[in-house]
Amino acid sequence: MRSGNNLDGKLAAWVRFLRKPAWTVLASLLLLLAGIAGASSHDNSVTDPAVVTAIPIIDFSITHQTMQGFGASDAFLDQPLTDAQADLYFTTTSGIGLSWLRLGIASNGGLNGGAWSDATKAAARGAQIWAAPWSAPAAWKDNNSELAGGHLCAAAGQTDGQGHTCGASHYDDWAIRLAAFAGLLQQNAGVPLYGISIQNEPDYVATYVSMLVSNNEFVNFINALGPKLAALNPKPVLIAGEYADWANLWGMTAAIEANPNALAYTGIYATHQYARTSTYQGSHPRPLWQSEMSSFEAFDPSIANGVTVAKWIHAAIVDGNVSVWHYWWLYNPYNETNEGLIGYPENRNASTKRFYTLGNFSKFVRPGWVRIEVSGQSNPNLFVSAYQGPLGKFAIVVINDSASNQSFVANIADARVSSLVPWATSAALDLAAQASIAVSANQFSAILPNGVTTFVGTNDLIFASGMQ
Template identity: 35%
Template sequence: MKRIKRFFLILTVILGYSCSSDNGQTNTVGGPEPTPEPTDPTVLQSDAATITPAETEQNISGFGAATVFRLNSPLTTSDMDKLFGNDEGEVGLSILRIRVAPDDNARAIELEHAQLAAERGAKIMATPWSPPAEMKTNNDLIGGSLKTESYEDYANYLNDFAAYMETNGVPLEVISIQNEGDYEVSYESCNWSAVQVRDFMRDYGGLITNSKLMPSESFQFRHEHTDLTLNDPVAEANVDIVGGHIYGTAVADYPYPLALEKGKELWMTEHYSTSDRSANLWPDALLVGREIHDCMTIGQYSAYIWWYGKRYYGFIGDGEEGTSSGVVTKRGYVMSNFSKFIRPGYTRIDADASPQTDVFVSAYSGEGKTVIVAINESDQTKEQQFVITGTNSTAVTPYITSSSKNLEAQETVDIESSIDAFLYLLPPNSITTFVTEN
C-alpha cells in the first residue's frame, strides 16, 4: 500500500513540473505556451490567398456618398476636402451623388457641392426624387406617378438638368430617372412600375444625350424592377448603367446576371445603417468594410455609394452621437482603405475571397500597382499568406484601420521572389490594405 502511494506521489511531482511536447520541448504545466516556430516565408501555405492579376473581373468606377437635401446645412470646403480629398486624413471618395432638384435654390446648393467635389477629382451622379409636380398624376412632389403624356417633357427635363450641370463646369457621369421607384413613401417620391420604366427607357431614353443614363434605382436592387427594360432591345440600348440600393437585400441576391450579360455596369447607389448609432463604434464600423467586400466580390458592382457623407453614421461626423463635426469617423477610415487606393479606372482581379475563417480578401489593379484589401473579423490575430502570381513587385506597404489605428502606414513587407508571396499578421477586428511597391 505504501509503494502505491509513493508511486502516485512521484507521478504527481513529475507531472507538476513538466510534460513532453510533440516536438521534444519541455513545458511547465500551467506555464506559458512555447513560442511557436516562425512560419517559413519561402514555403507556400495551404490557406494562402492567391491573387491572380491576369484574371480580371469588373472595372471600378469609384466609391462615393451623397449630399442631397442639405438646404439648411450645406457642406463646407473643409467638409469636401475631408470627403473627396486624397491627402492624409482625407477619405478619398471619387463619386458624389446629388439630387435633381426641382427648385432653383436647392439646385444651386447641389451645383456648389458638385463643383467642390469635381475640383477634387470626383465624378458626379444625379438622381431625381420626383419629377416636377405638374408632370405627375397627383400634381404633388410626394407619391403619384409620371403622367404618360409627360414622358417626353420629363426626358427633356432630365437632359436639361445635365446640360445645366455641364454649362456650370460639372458634366454628369450618369443621371437616373428615379430614386426608389418601387418603394412607396411619404416624402418626395414618384412610383414607377416595371412596365413604366421599360416604356420610358424605350420610347424616350434616347432623348437624354447630355449624360449616361440609368433606369429607376430599386430600393432593394430588385431585378424585376429593370428586367423588362433589359429584355427589350430598344430600351436596353438606352441603358448605360444599372443602379440600385441594398436595404434589406440578402447578400445572395447581390448578383444581377442579366445586367452583366447585357454588358452593363452595376452601381450600388445608396445604403446606410443607424443600428449602431455612432460611426465611431468599433468593431461595428468594420461591417461597412465587409459590405463593400461583398458588393465587389459577390455583386460584382463597379461602384459603391453610401448615403450621407456627413452624418453621425457617415464618413465624417456632424456633431451628433459621439461624432465631431467635419472629422473623419471610423467608418470613414474603413471606407478609405478602399477609396484612397482603388481609384476610378482600376480593375478588380481574381483573389481567394475567404482563404481562412473570418478573413476576407479582394484585390485590384491599376496604375501599375496591385492593391489587396484584407479584413479580419476575428478577435484573434490571423497570420495570412498572400501570393501574387507573376508579380514584378518586390514589396508591399500595409495600411491598417483597427480599434487603435486610422489608416496608418506600416513598415514595408518584402515579397519572397521564389514564390511571389508574403506573410502578414492581420490584427484582430481590422482592415488592412496592401499596395505593391516596384
C-alpha cells in the same frame, strides 16, 4: 481559441492540403514547420495557424469587373462643403479619394439640397458628378403628391385608385426637365454632368418625397428621356434602377434588355444595398453600380461599425459585381444615426472608423482598376479582394472581422513583387501607412488587427512586360 502548442490540431489541419497542388502543399508544410518551431513563443492573441486551411492566391491572370470608384451624396444636405471638407472626401493625398458625388434633383428641376459649389469642389479634386430625382411634381403624378410613391402620369385617365386621376401624359415634360439639369449644373457649378438617374428607389413607397416606377414604365420613360440626353453635348449617361431592394433590379434589367431602343439609351444599371446584396445574375451588357447604403442605428464611430461597412463594400463588389459603391450622405446634419460617413447634428465633423474603412478601398482602388481573382481563402474571419491598376500597381484589401488579431499569409501568383506597404484602419489607426513588409518567393505574411488593411505594391513582372 486553441492552445498555441496544440501540435495534433496543427497537423490535422494541414493534412487537408494533401489534395492541393504540390506547390501549395509545400508552402503549407513550410508554414507548419515554422509554426511548430515557434509554438512555445506564439502570442495567444493571434489566431492559431492550424485554423487556416488554405493559403489565398492573388491571381493577376484572372480578371473580373473594371472598377470606377466610390462615392457619396449631398442630396438634402443643408450647408455647402468647405475646402477642407472637400479635401477630406475627394483627394487621395489628405483624404480618402472619393471619385463620385451624387446630387439630388428637385421636382422643379433644380438642386435638391447640397450646393452647386459642392460639385465644383469635388470636380476640382478629380471626382465626377451625377444626379438623381426623388419625385416629379405632384401635378404630374397619379397620386397628386410628391410624397408616398405614386406614378408619373403616362396618359390621361391614369388613376392611383384613391380618387386621383391624371389629366394628361407628363412623360415628355419630366424628361425635358431632367435633361435640363445638365445645363443647370454646367451653368452654376461649371462642371459637366456625368450621368442622370431616372428615379431614386422606384420600388419603395415612402412617406417622404418618392415615386414608383414599374419595369414597363422604366422602358417607356427611358425611350422618352434617352433621345433628349443624346441631343446634349456632352451627353450624360442614363442610369436606371436605384432600387431599395437589390432583388428587384433583375426584372427591370430583363425588361430593358428585351427592348433594343431602351437598352441602347441605358448606360448603367444601379441598385441600393439596404435590403440585401444580390448575387450577380447572368451576364449583362451594362455595368452595375451600388448607389446608396447606410444604416440607421445610433451614431457609432467604432471599428466594429467600420468593419461592417467594409464588409458591405466587399460583398457588393465580390458577390454583386458592382463597379461603383456609394455611401449615403457625406455627413449627417439631421439626426444621430449612421446615415452620414461622418458627423451628427452637434458635431458635423465627428470622425468615424467607417470613413476610413471606406478609404481602405477608395484611396487605392481607382477608376479604371480591375478586380483580380482571389482563391483559396478559407479563414472565416477574413474577407479578401484584390485589384490591379496601371503600370503594375495593385492593392489587396483584407477585412478582419474577428475581435482578435489574425495571421494572414497569401501567395501572389505569376508576379514579381519585392515588398508591400500595409495601410491599416483599426481601433488605434486611421488609414495609416505601416512599415513595408517583404515578399519572398511570391509569398507574404502579416498579423492583422481587427479592422481593414490594404496592402499596396507593384507587380514588376507586369510592368516589365509592358502590360498596363
